[in-house]
Amino acid sequence: MPRSAVSPLEDLFYGCDGTERVRRFEAYKASMDVSQKMADSGNYSFIPQVGILPTGGVKKIQKLLSKFDDGGDIRKGLTADAASELQADLDAARAAVADITKDWTTSFPDSSGLVPYDLQAGIKHLIPFETPIRNTTPRNQQGKGLATHWKRLLGLSNAGVGGVATLSPFMNSQTVQTSFGSLALRRGQKITYATDSQAASYVEMGYSDQVNWAAYFAGLGFDNVRQLSQHALTWAHLLGEERAMLYARGASGNGYLGAVSAPVISAADSGQAGSLAASAYKIVVLATGGFGTTVQSNEVTVTPTVNHGITVTVTTEPTGGLNYQLFVTAAGGGTGTETFQTNFVGNTVTFTAVSAGAALPANSDTTADTNGFDGWIPAVAANGGYVKRVNGKLSTSNPGTELQTAFQAMYQLNRSNPDDAWFDSGVMVELGDLLKSASSAPYRIALSNDGGTQGTLGTAVTGIENQVTRKMVEFNVHPFMPTGAGLIRSLRLPFPAEGITNTAEMRLVQDYMAIDWPAIQFTWDASTYVFGTMVHYAPAWSGLLLGIQ
Known part of the structure; x- marks a missing residue:
């Protein structure tokens, strides 16, 4: 489906049909309402337009309201007009309870003020954000303690990877002598392995937001400002985590790569x-x-x-x-x-000229975060993955040659057979332009017409066939990919490996959670929290292109 034809709901719930997307969206909103209600069920709960109630007060109101439902004893005997007035009051009370349970004021984030207005569909508040790296990286909530430890099998005899020597399978069973401890026995020669041990500290991630009471009350009867805040907070967290999983760097003392050295x-x-x-x-x-x-x-x-x-x-x-x-x-x-x-x-x-500008920033490193972990790009660059600094434009005479060179080198290095490649928008456009300008490129431009006066001309590049393995490698654009960079990912290892099903995963003690804090001032505050890390079991099976102009 063309990008312009993708709806915001499809971005949020990709891969579902229309009915399922709507169902999930309603469930998503309902879950936020539930979390707000749970957060407010402390010693005292403040219900807008009702007042302060002791613990359990909300349930008491709901129980009382249920007595007025159709079929309730209290409704029996009421006239039609009285029942109608009662129903209107009940609906208002239920709305107040539902609104019980984020830094929103009447002038932030919109300087003109959060002015409520009628007939504003909730869908208008959905911005089509994308978190593809997060979506395709498995999440394992089995972490314990303060750090995670793992051992890696880098190679074994005859695999041709990990620097382990190739052994001939031939022997003479009547004369062969192979050492097993202090014994020399007539058995085939023993295979060898290359392994290492890794450890990484768990780190914390989180954001916060708050809703000013005035902004909340101004929105009563219109938009649920707290729900909008929770939605924004959720996406801010997901987008921040997406950036971290792509290119963050942690401190070397915590088992991560640390700062990038000066050029x-x-x-x-x-x-x-x-x-x-x-x-x-x-x-x-x-x-x-x-x-x-x-x-x-x-x-x-x-x-x-x-x-x-x-x-x-x-x-x-x-x-x-x-x-x-x-x-x-x-x-x-x-x-x-x-x-x-x-x-x-x-x-x-x-x-060729010098312009006036701000002074040189303080001479201190900000590439590594003492509270962070290593994302895909740093892990691949520093742990044996294929890295090529193109430092120029892509080949015009032979489009795709840089990628084919990478595929061949990756296969020779460790039999890697990558799954996808991610680029910034400029590189994606450049790849498409190369097809139009290269006379020898094997491509076809299709002009389609459904009988009307409009047609579609397509020259976008969606993938490339790996000439070594004949596997189609999918091309994707990433909104946060550093300019001129391309990440070639292997999501699975090309051979069976005991206990290793993913080349990278999020290993978590506590996965994403949201906290609504008790109201101790004229605001409702909320935060997100995650405790864990990103583990790279096999970064050497992926690749990286840099400096594409």
């Missing part, structure tokens, strides 16, 4: 026309990774020919570095006065 750079006159003065320019570069940037590179000074530019080259690209940020001083500027100029993909950038 090393050089620079020289570009030999191209520009507008730089014949003066000294000081230059530093930061690499991006995780949720932040590295400490600055070495500082270089270049004096170009008048009206020329300067080309900067990252001569040592740090493992785990994704892209780069360029900082340059004004002509004749001193050390430490470099200002931000541009982000760049690949290991080179040429600038």
